[in-house]
Amino acid sequence: MANERSVLDTDAEESAYQYSLNGDWKFKFAQKPADREKDVTGAAAASYVEDWDTTDWDTIPVPSSIQAIKDEDGRFKYEKPIYVNQRYPWQNYEAVSLGANVVAPTVRNSVGQYKRTFTLPQDWDGRDVFVSFEGVESAFYLYVNGQRVGYAEDSYTTDEFNITSYLVEGENTIAAEVYRWSTGSYLENQDFIRYSGIFRDVNLYSKAKVEVRDVFIRTQLDEAYQDAVLELDASIRNLGLDAAAGKSYQVTADLYEIDGTTKVWDEPLAMA
Secondary structure, three states: OOOHHHHHHOOHHHOOOEEEOOEEEEEEEEOOHHHOOOOOOOOOHHHOEOOOOOOOOEEEEEOOOHHHOEOOOOOEOOOOOEEEOOOOOOOOOOOOOOOOOOOOOOOOOOEEEEEEEEEOOHHHOOOEEEEEEOOEEOEEEEEEOOEEEEEEOOOOOOEEEEOHHHOOOOEEEEEEEEEOOOHHHHHOOOOEEEOOEEOOOEEEEEEOOEEEEEEEEEEEEOOOOOOEEEEEEEEEEEOOOOOOHHHHOOOEEOOEOOOOOOEOOOOOEEOO
């Protein structure tokens, strides 16, 4: 948040330091990994160069599930959702090995490739930039400006990446290669409908080099449950190269009444 007032408003979408990547992305579907648009070019395999030409690709809304997209006739455009319990969804196509070295299925494991462009706000200069995927089923590789940033396969939790070093001035590209099944899918053998894709929000956000990463608050009540001692522990992170830079900072805190405007004490509390 830009200031104290914006924190009290508690509306992250209104923050000057958040930028939504929801909306239309270019999209290509492949029924199995071998048929996908390859993520490397020429002899540059070791550098994981993404150079997908999206001229003839479809457009898909983000967030959405691939198996929920229908064509003009109301039929599933790419593939159907699967409802199954107990059995692994790919068992009809491929033998399942539950040995020591479990691998993801490859015979029928659809891949959705996403790509779009974005331009950062000018007032983000000098700040670290992160991208947040709040839900991707079931695993994905992330690319920024053609370079592979990372990989994640925890479908229902947020995956975040610091992409500062991959960005350029002006227009940037971001791409994701999403796999329907992964090694993590072996842990999700339960009773629910199986979808895949980028099914929750995607946002960029920026942070100052020195930030309050986390705050833990305790209220130690007395035996009468009338008075309390307020204790705060703050975790400070320095994203810059100079590890000593954060030592000149001090954390202060204010306590507000429930109305969100009246302060309990006159001066901010300085934390040791």
